[in-house]
Amino acid sequence: MTTHHNAAFVRTEDAPLMEAPSSQIGLRAWLWKNIFASMADYATPGKAVISLLMTVITIFTAYALIWMTWTLLDFALFSATFFDPEGLKRDACLDEAGACWPYVKAKWYQFMYGFYPPEEVWRVNVCMGMLAIGIAWLVFPLPHRGKVALFMLFAYPVIAFVLLNGMPIEHEGDIGQVVSGVWFPLILAGIAFAGWWLARSDRYGDVVNAMAPALLMAAIVLGIFAGLPLVTMALDLALGTEVVETNKWGGLTITLVVAIFGIVISLPVGMLLALGRQSNAPIIRYSSIIFIEVVRGIPLISVLFFASAMLPYFLEPGVDFNKLLRAMIGVVLFASAYMAEVIRGGLQAIPKGQYEGGMSLGLSFWQQMRLIILPQALTTVIPGIVNTFIGLFKDTTLVLIISIFDLLGILSATLKDPEWSTPTTAYTGYLVIALIYWIFCFSMSRYSVYMENKLDRSHR
Amino acid sequence: MSSISDSDDAVRSERSGLAALVFDAKARSLFFQVILAVLIILAASIAVRNAGANLTEQGREFGFDFFDRPSDIQILTTFGTWLLDYEAGQNTVWDVFLLSIANTLIISVAGVIFATLWGFLLGIFRLSHNFVLNSFATIYIELLRNVPLLLQIFFWTAVLRLVAPGPREEGWLIPGLLNFNSKGIYGPYPLVEEGFSYTLIAFVIACVAAWGFARWARRNQDRTGKQSPVGLVTVALLIGLPTLVFLVTGRPMAIEWPNFVTEGPILRRGFENGIGSYIAPEFFALFLALTTYTAAFIAEIVRAGIQAVPKGQSEAAGALGLPPGLAMRKVILPQAFRVIIPPLTSQYLNLTKNSSLAAAIGYPELVAVFAGTTLNQVGRAIEIIAIVILVYLTISLLTSAFMNWFNNRVKLVER
Numbered sequence: 001m002t003t004h005h006n007a008a009f010v011r012t013e014d015a016p017l018m019e020a021p022s023s024q025i026g027l028r029a030w031l032w033k034n035i036f037a038s039m040a041d042y043a044t045p046g047k048a049v050i051s052l053l054m055t056v057i058t059i060f061t062a063y064a065l066i067w068m069t070w071t072l073l074d075f076a077l078f079s080a081t082f083f084d085p086e087g088l089k090r091d092a093c094l095d096e097a098g099a100c101w102p103y104v105k106a107k108w109y110q111f112m113y114g115f116y117p118p119e120e121v122w123r124v125n126v127c128m129g130m131l132a133i134g135i136a137w138l139v140f141p142l143p144h145r146g147k148v149a150l151f152m153l154f155a156y157p158v159i160a161f162v163l164l165n166g167m168p169i170e171h172e173g174d175i176g177q178v179v180s181g182v183w184f185p186l187i188l189a190g191i192a193f194a195g196w197w198l199a200r201s202d203r204y205g206d207v208v209n210a211m212a213p214a215l216l217m218a219a220i221v222l223g224i225f226a227g228l229p230l231v232t233m234a235l236d237l238a239l240g241t242e243v244v245e246t247n248k249w250g251g252l253t254i255t256l257v258v259a260i261f262g263i264v265i266s267l268p269v270g271m272l273l274a275l276g277r278q279s280n281a282p283i284i285r286y287s288s289i290i291f292i293e294v295v296r297g298i299p300l301i302s303v304l305f306f307a308s309a310m311l312p313y314f315l316e317p318g319v320d321f322n323k324l325l326r327a328m329i330g331v332v333l334f335a336s337a338y339m340a341e342v343i344r345g346g347l348q349a350i351p352k353g354q355y356e357g358g359m360s361l362g363l364s365f366w367q368q369m370r371l372i373i374l375p376q377a378l379t380t381v382i383p384g385i386v387n388t389f390i391g392l393f394k395d396t397t398l399v400l401i402i403s404i405f406d407l408l409g410i411l412s413a414t415l416k417d418p419e420w421s422t423p424t425t426a427y428t429g430y431l432v433i434a435l436i437y438w439i440f441c442f443s444m445s446r447y448s449v450y451m452e453n454k455l456d457r458s459h460r
Numbered sequence: 461m462s463s464i465s466d467s468d469d470a471v472r473s474e475r476s477g478l479a480a481l482v483f484d485a486k487a488r489s490l491f492f493q494v495i496l497a498v499l500i501i502l503a504a505s506i507a508v509r510n511a512g513a514n515l516t517e518q519g520r521e522f523g524f525d526f527f528d529r530p531s532d533i534q535i536l537t538t539f540g541t542w543l544l545d546y547e548a549g550q551n552t553v554w555d556v557f558l559l560s561i562a563n564t565l566i567i568s569v570a571g572v573i574f575a576t577l578w579g580f581l582l583g584i585f586r587l588s589h590n591f592v593l594n595s596f597a598t599i600y601i602e603l604l605r606n607v608p609l610l611l612q613i614f615f616w617t618a619v620l621r622l623v624a625p626g627p628r629e630e631g632w633l634i635p636g637l638l639n640f641n642s643k644g645i646y647g648p649y650p651l652v653e654e655g656f657s658y659t660l661i662a663f664v665i666a667c668v669a670a671w672g673f674a675r676w677a678r679r680n681q682d683r684t685g686k687q688s689p690v691g692l693v694t695v696a697l698l699i700g701l702p703t704l705v706f707l708v709t710g711r712p713m714a715i716e717w718p719n720f721v722t723e724g725p726i727l728r729r730g731f732e733n734g735i736g737s738y739i740a741p742e743f744f745a746l747f748l749a750l751t752t753y754t755a756a757f758i759a760e761i762v763r764a765g766i767q768a769v770p771k772g773q774s775e776a777a778g779a780l781g782l783p784p785g786l787a788m789r790k791v792i793l794p795q796a797f798r799v800i801i802p803p804l805t806s807q808y809l810n811l812t813k814n815s816s817l818a819a820a821i822g823y824p825e826l827v828a829v830f831a832g833t834t835l836n837q838v839g840r841a842i843e844i845i846a847i848v849i850l851v852y853l854t855i856s857l858l859t860s861a862f863m864n865w866f867n868n869r870v871k872l873v874e875r
Binding site for chain 2: 033034035037038054057058061062064065279280281282283284287294296297298299300301302305306309310312313314315316317390394395397398400401408412423426427430433434437438441442445
């Protein structure tokens with residue numbers, strides 16, 4: 001090599017790079033590869049038929065795509081009525097064949113808040129703002145996620161309830177009621193303190209661990225009975241909020257309330273059901289299986305009918321509770337059965353060695369679950385949980401059948417308003433509502449895909 | 461936690477009586493089971509007692525005698541009313557119950573068939589290298605999956621109302637075959653005459669013969685390696701034999717065309733009721749919504765199923781010299797089916813359950829007409845909702861039993 005170093009026939013530099021053949025780059029190559037390649041094979045009669053078929057299907061599909069895009073754009077933009085400066089209402093939209101945006105503007109408040117009194121609407125806004133911040137905090141990993149998650153799971157529902165519903169204390173006797181209600185939680189707090197003290201002492205520590213489920217129940221009851229009145233009292237003293245009955249709630253607010261309530265309650269209930277289904281104890285296992293399979297076998301409407309028409313018969317005569325609460329109970333019953341199956345999938349994906357490892361460390365069943373099994377199982381099924389939540393979010397529309405005005409229900413109600421009755425009002429409304437649902441569901445499904453990829457990578 | 465470091469025996473001997481019981485896994489499990497059983501029994505007995513008290517307070521009683529009562533509700537003409545020859549006032553509540561189940565089943569079966577076809581097509585589009593088909597399928601799936609079904613049902617109802625001609629007009633859906641206006645879709649109705657049973661018998665014979673030929677062809681191929689044109693023979697048998705018999709027996713079928721009235725009082729104009737076959741617009745809207753919505757989910761299942769087959773399988777098929785179409789049919793799809801069938805089953809069940817959304821637009825199926833109108837009329841909430849739940853459970857269990865059987869047939873037999 002070195003002897004020829006200066007020879008004229010030895011190249012001292014690289015040959016110039018040639019352009020890629022024009023059939024491989026640029027728009028033409030892309031078009032060929034992605035559209036025309038599948039229709040260009042006429043070697044045999046069979047292939048020719050397939051190619052011709054592909055050509056017809058492609059042309060038809062392209063036409064359908066263009067037609068749909070054009071129809072949508074034409075409806076939403078080009079032929080639409082945007083402004084109604086003179087306050088003509090329906091007359092402003094009658095001339096055009098497109099969307100009637102003034103209608104959306106006029107009814108936007110109802111879409112968002114239903115019949116919530118406008119002077120109190122800041123409470124809904126505060127609620128939703130906290131929700132948005134909380135979810136953003138958990139989705140984009142910011143520091144102190146655990147604490148924020150605990151806050152969103154336990155404190156936020158109470159705060160949201162107090163904000164949305166309100167709890168007046170200016171009436172006589174209300175403070176008394178709240179204070180007398182505190183006695184019961186105080187006793188529970190005493191029990192919990194005793195349990196905590198016992199757990200710290202060496203002698204009885206594992207007794208407490210063995211009885212963890214019972215203690216957990218006590219803690220939840222404590223949280224509800226002690227937390228609610230105390231927080232309410234503090235908030236009310238600070239704000240002096242007024243009661244807004246649930247029949248005035250509506251629109252996106254009620255959709256979000258039902259969906260969030262459903263997910264927050266169905267997650268722990270579903271977890272218990274999934275564990276129950278895997279339990280060795282026959283009574284626990286079979287009651288879990290029967291509940292899960294029955295609920296999964298029937299449509300949500302019949303669960304809602306059950307909660308709204310049949311449940312009142314099973315309560316003490318004269319006892320009647322809120323229609324919205326009944327619907328939410330129905331949704332929770334329904335969602336927890338599906339959640340249980342998702343979580344069971346996660347539990348089954350955990351290798352047996354993990355359980356055995358936990359046992360060999362001397363951990364009790366609930367310690368194994370809390371420290372080893374559930375963290376892994378829940379992480380692997382996050383996409384499944386999100387998908388269940390998407391389904392739940394879409395299914396909340398069914399509450400309109402038992403006449404609760406969720407986002408779709410309020411739309412149907414506003415469509416009956418004669419002041420805005422035009423041929424295109426319904427389509428405008430459906431378009432807007434569909435877009436709202438779509439944004440929520442699509443972003444959740446993207447998050448689910450993102451989590452799936454992220455988790456998938458960690459397994460390799 | 462010093463006790464963990466102690467040996468188990470030492471811990472156990474240290475404790476006696478109650479404490480020992482707490483650490484006995486069996487005793488603990490029994491304890492929680494007894495608590496659960498007691499709670500369930502307690503809740504059930506309280507519920508039954510309250511139900512009794514509530515019913516006596518309202519002056520009602522429990523029982524299923526309402527099934528014998530005559531039913532005077534008007535029901536939209538559908539498959540169920542056709543099947544049971546329903547007329548308001550002439551039939552009992554039991555007939556209404558049966559016709560509502562028939563309506564649920566017909567919408568479910570129609571929905572399942574068309575959603576499967578459309579969903580498989582979309583799933584294949586989604587995997588296609590053709591940019592147009594691929595982006596169409598992607599947009600379609602992402603749009604429809606993420607919008608509530610109920611909204612889509614309302615949308616299709618509104619679209620049908622918009623595009624349909626008025627009730628006194630003779631619109632054409634398929635020129636010369638199907639008419640279409642805002643009262644529904646009208647088409648020809650086959651009137652069977654004497655001797656048609658021979659055609660049916662011929663069809664059954666053709667089915668058996670096709671099955672037998674396919675069996676023989678498979679055995680023959682296993683033995684000799686020779687292939688037979690199974691598809692062609694099957695089609696020829698299934699279409700040819702009944703047609704031949706139909707023609708030979710002298711065409712024993714008349715066709716009743718819908719009758720379009722243009723004269724007479726204005727309210728009587730339009731298509732005459734009860735002549736020709738008829739599909740209610742409510743059925744059509746629900747059918748469109750259920751089919752297009754479920755197809756989006758099925759498409760994703762099909763895509764995932766085909767992608768789940770390792771790439772080596774198609775490469776191996778190519779190495780054996782199988783052309784792509786045959787490789788798809790003989791190697792990829794049979795394996796993809798194993799992945800596809802379980803989620804497909806749950807989509808079928810979802811579609812059946814979602815048909816209950818008809819309650820919102822008035823198609824008379826189980827929830828709308830039985831748990832809705834009939835419940836309002838006879839007021840037996842407990843009995844009726846319990847029956848509805850039982851019917852759906854039966855449908856679900858039967859469907860999953862069938863699909864499990866089918867799944868076991870295509871399942872991979874491992875050594």
